[in-house]
Amino acid sequence: MTQDVGDSGDGVDFTPAPLDRDATFYVAGHRGLVGSAITRHLQAEGFTDVIGRTSAELDLMDRDATFAFFAEHKPTYVALAAAKVGGIMANSTYPVDFLSDNLRIQLNVLDAARVHDVQRLIFLGSSCIYPKYAEQPIAEDSLLTGHLEPTNDAYAIAKIAGILHIQAVRRQYGLPWISAMPTNLYGPNDNFSPQGSHVLPALIRRYDEAAATGAEVVTNWGTGTPRREFLHADDLASAVLHLMEHYDGPEQVNVGTGTDVTIAEIAHTIADVVSYTGRTEWDTSKPDGTPQKLLDVTKLADAGWTSSITLEDGMRRTIDWYREHAHTLRQ
Template identity: 55%
Template sequence: MDRKSRIFVAGHRGLVGSAILRKLKEYGYENIITRSRNELDLTKFDDVEKFFQEERIDYVFLAAAKVGGILANDTYPADFLRENILIQNNVIHNAYTYGVKKLLFLGSSCIYPKYSKQPIKEDYLLTGKLEPTNEWYAIAKIAGIKMAQAYSKQYGFNVISLMPANLYGPNDNFDLKTSHVLPALLRKFHEAKVNNMDTVTIWGTGTPRREFLHVDDLADACIFLMNNYDSPEIINVGTGKDISILKLAQKIKEIVGFKGRIVTDTSKPDGTPRKLLDITKLNNLGWKSKIPLSRGIEETYSWFLENKDKLY
């Protein structure tokens, strides 16, 4: 990409899209095109076609998606499957049709089998059963990967697919019904502190291990790979380090300043036992994450405190 390329960031108001937008501006890209959901519904083919026909986009960062944690995925499986497939199909097809030079598709580490060998290499995709609580979202994302690869194979379309670890950071979703684990815990511990509660309850046993990547690191990796990677084969983006959910909760408790106890609710599901990505491929290209977990959580909590009145 050069500084004057016409760059479309799909989903620019979300956690990932907003980070990509910030990073592009930081690097001096001058011609960034965005549309809110009210301005452009990516699930509607005709609207997406008209957009690409008129705007003549050079590069696409496809960060638009319906996302959520275990509860949201388990409660709205049809929505997660339908909406994500519609968005992917519409954007990838019209990007190719109307001459986009390159498209970056964002997947998720949940595409990998529930009991995958660790750390998870890219070629472990489709080698085992998915985690049941988020299989609908995972299947939608796998369909997006395969569509990207199909357009590359059949038409020579330059499209790359990134599989990030669990994300967090500014503009995250802190709604306890739909959020992922890290922002949910931040809000829970904050409210427990404010309300002088004795305990905070976390779902499951606390033993599952997760890898957490600050969204600003992901945005940096997206721009790096858009400029330095041209293979249709998927590529993992992560830190190469994981932490148990219980230890994460203890870390957040300390950062927030909550003085009570942590209680585990073992009647709730744990999800996948462990998800640690093998990032050898990305590291060999010359990119590594820069934001340590503790610093990232501290910055995210500061953002939460500044914005919580607008969040809920």
């Protein structure tokens, strides 16, 4: 059952409703994993004016250029999916970049959207905003109750700032903007590069290459024991539109499946799908990251949405996409 949520108590008096399919809808980051999925879903749902710009066409870290874009196109709706993202290695190596770049992107887009009267906006963050040792499953009110995971704390702080920015806009300007925090995502247009990818695309590439070359051993980081929740990007895209049409409130909404698996289980499944028959070893000198990250998705379910793509089916679809596009992917 769908539950429409309005009148949040923070000065916003708004009742969610279906979005105008003919209004301009700007997807920031439309070429990435999340943004491309949102763009596909909006077009499939009948939106006729979905716009996006590549980073070469519009540098969202350039404040003047961002404001000029909003002044010209005046979008009615915005999905802020643009971000600098990466796995443990990238986050650990370049924390300044992850903090600085993401703060600038968020500030420029959110400020320009406010000045140019964007009616409805959704800010997308990450489950890494929550404390490293948060009680599982992680509820939305766990935010800012403990220490962050050190390997991605800079990125997490930037995303937390985005949530607070949305809440501040609601309080000061009364705009019905919202935030959603997805769990670990995967799917078409993911980053499969060895240095910048997250765990699932990194494992897909590693095992597929090992199967192709006949490697005897695949070595993965850590112990394999951490538990992770994975959501296909197409499921997230569906949740984004649903929340924009059915939810309003200052608190971020967790978006996930409500179930998790160990990294070792994921590795075993991927090895089976790509027909890798060698050994898997674990380099325990490398960090594991957070022991478990499972989101409490009660608020999302109360708003009327649950995931529909199973992990095995999603991985098979993602592996097929990776193999089809492997020759054009970033290295």
